[in-house]
Amino acid sequence: MRYGEIINRNLERGHFLTKQGELIMSMLSVNNIEVVYNHVILALHGVTLDVEQGKIVSLLGANGAGKSTTLKACSNILPAERGEITKGSVHFDGQNNEGMQPTELVKNGCIQVLEGRLVFRNLTVEENLLSGSFIRENRAQAREDLDKIYTYLPRLAHVKDSIAGYTSGGEQQMLAMGRALMSRPTLMLLDEPSMGLSPQIVEEIFQIVETLNKEGMTFLIAEQNATVALRYADSAYVIENGRVVMKGNAKELLARDDVKEAYLGLGEEGRVNFRDVKYYHRRKPSFS
């Protein structure tokens, strides 16, 4: 299977044309999706994005912008919250996700780590990790994977017999990621991994992401912490009120003054106050 940069979307869904005229596809392709909750609340108004294999892509935006909804649309878990895709499509690995059970997607390699580091609080760390191997028939493989996960996430090895609910926020976030790794995903949809964590732990989490990415894992990461997310990402999308308002190479976005002011709270003369940022938001930077 070939993946690559997209220059023309006017082809069969999930397949695209490269600059060299090759027909290839993106690993995850979200095509102009509209999402509605409870039949009435329109949360996404036509979101389009692509995640190339082997890349880290960030989805940035404020509270309620639609980041989690986009991720849930990709992993097909919207129905659990009375949400549905009413327009557009999502393709993972060239296949339309429509009608697929979330477990089927997990088996195919696409897994979501939900916001809020949801772990089984009364189980031990290791029991939580083992619960992530539910799709696996071969139990011996699960033990092998555990050892690998402890090398990626050494903090978990130290607390493997502790009750998950008593571990720190950072350890719980690592546990949520470790449990997802137990399904041997190729694409991880990571929702707000920095939420409520100290800058040092956030850095540690993103370094783990970087290591896993070097091992071949692809990431789509929803984040409000644009500074750290842009530093580790290859490319990024900014979403506002259910619409993508900006996209591009992460390093280039990080260097843009309008992005710094509107999304990172930094002006040329240092940090600007939130009221100014909001004012700047209303003036809207020029999006490309």
Ligand code: ATP
């Ligand atoms: P946050 O970081 O706060 O989760 P977000 O960017 O992930 O923000 P979403 O959670 O996707 O945003 O929310 C997008 C919109 O959809 C918001 O207006 C939100 O109120 C609405 N929404 C999200 N989940 C539901 C739900 N289960 N039922 C109804 N509306 C919802």
